[in-house]
Amino acid sequence: MKCTVCKEDAVIKIPRHNLKLCEEHFKEHIIFQTQRVIKHFNMFKKDESLLLAVSGGKDSLGLWLILKELGFNVKALHIIMPFGEYSEKSLEMVKGCAKKLNEKPLYIEANKYLEIDFFKALKIYKKPICSFCGKIKRYILSTYANRNSYTTIATGHNLDDETAFLLGNVLHWHIEYLNKQGPVLESNQFMPKKVKPLVRITDEEMSFFAKTSEIEYIEEKCPYSRNAKSIFFKNILNEIDAQMPGTKSFFYLQYIKNIKRIFFKESDEKLKGCRICHYQTYNDDTCFLCNIKSKMKRTENGH
Numbered sequence: 001m002k003c004t005v006c007k008e009d010a011v012i013k014i015p016r017h018n019l020k021l022c023e024e025h026f027k028e029h030i031i032f033q034t035q036r037v038i039k040h041f042n043m044f045k046k047d048e049s050l051l052l053a054v055s056g057g058k059d060s061l062g063l064w065l066i067l068k069e070l071g072f073n074v075k076a077l078h079i080i081m082p083f084g085e086y087s088e089k090s091l092e093m094v095k096g097c098a099k100k101l102n103e104k105p106l107y108i109e110a111n112k113y114l115e116i117d118f119f120k121a122l123k124i125y126k127k128p129i130c131s132f133c134g135k136i137k138r139y140i141l142s143t144y145a146n147r148n149s150y151t152t153i154a155t156g157h158n159l160d161d162e163t164a165f166l167l168g169n170v171l172h173w174h175i176e177y178l179n180k181q182g183p184v185l186e187s188n189q190f191m192p193k194k195v196k197p198l199v200r201i202t203d204e205e206m207s208f209f210a211k212t213s214e215i216e217y218i219e220e221k222c223p224y225s226r227n228a229k230s231i232f233f234k235n236i237l238n239e240i241d242a243q244m245p246g247t248k249s250f251f252y253l254q255y256i257k258n259i260k261r262i263f264f265k266e267s268d269e270k271l272k273g274c275r276i277c278h279y280q281t282y283n284d285d286t287c288f289l290c291n292i293k294s295k296m297k298r299t300e301n302g303h
Contacts (some may be wrong), residue, residue, distance in 0.1 A: 006111040012208055016246035023212050030209045033200045034066050041183045041197040044152045050074045051150040053141055056090030057219040058210040059156030061097045063198055065213055068101055076105035078141050082118045086223055091216050113140055124295045129224045139289055143279060145192045157196040163248045164233035166255060182256050189274050190280035
């Protein structure tokens, strides 16, 4: 198998692009695809202050390297969750990548920043742990960005993440989530812009990119995500893509380009700022977190 570009020995095959690439040209391909997405969706400019969420996984750490290679003004932030050994290992991976890139990331311990006990709050939230964890991380990222003048938050969600999310929401017709899904979620008076530069790149490609770039990352899944539906949807989509290469990419990009634009108009939900912390909320005067804190306090006081 020879590289499509230089005819040297290829190390990876990318069927949806009809490419076989050597290590050098594979890295160039991943960086180019990321740059292409950033430019096409007008995500951010070179002079913007960009906050990148890094988890310790291949995607966010790989994206950190790519954004540095492309010369963007990026600051990485790692949220330390109370998940024992898994969180410790994630932190170790972020520190290792920071050393490699000669960077000093920000570290925020979730429980301290939010002034809650995550697992006690989860009992009051009464929804799956992955849902709560995601909301908590979005809250921390958004409030930290607002307080420190970051206009844009980048995350390492890749094509597999996005297509799994899209499939799940289509199967259940979660209109609210479908309306918000896309590579860019624009800012409003309460929230900074959120972007996903890796939406053209798969799980497999990011794994290979991290390994060829000598980035150590946490390979095991979070112990609390074992029953996550997204893993089931990813497996189904991978089976389909194996038979029909490019299906995942076509499914997602055509949704963004055509279906979303035609069927989903601007939301008429009325945004509010939480009266306590000023975080975005829709139906109540207080946000989900301040509601939980209030309930926790009443429980502690025996009410």
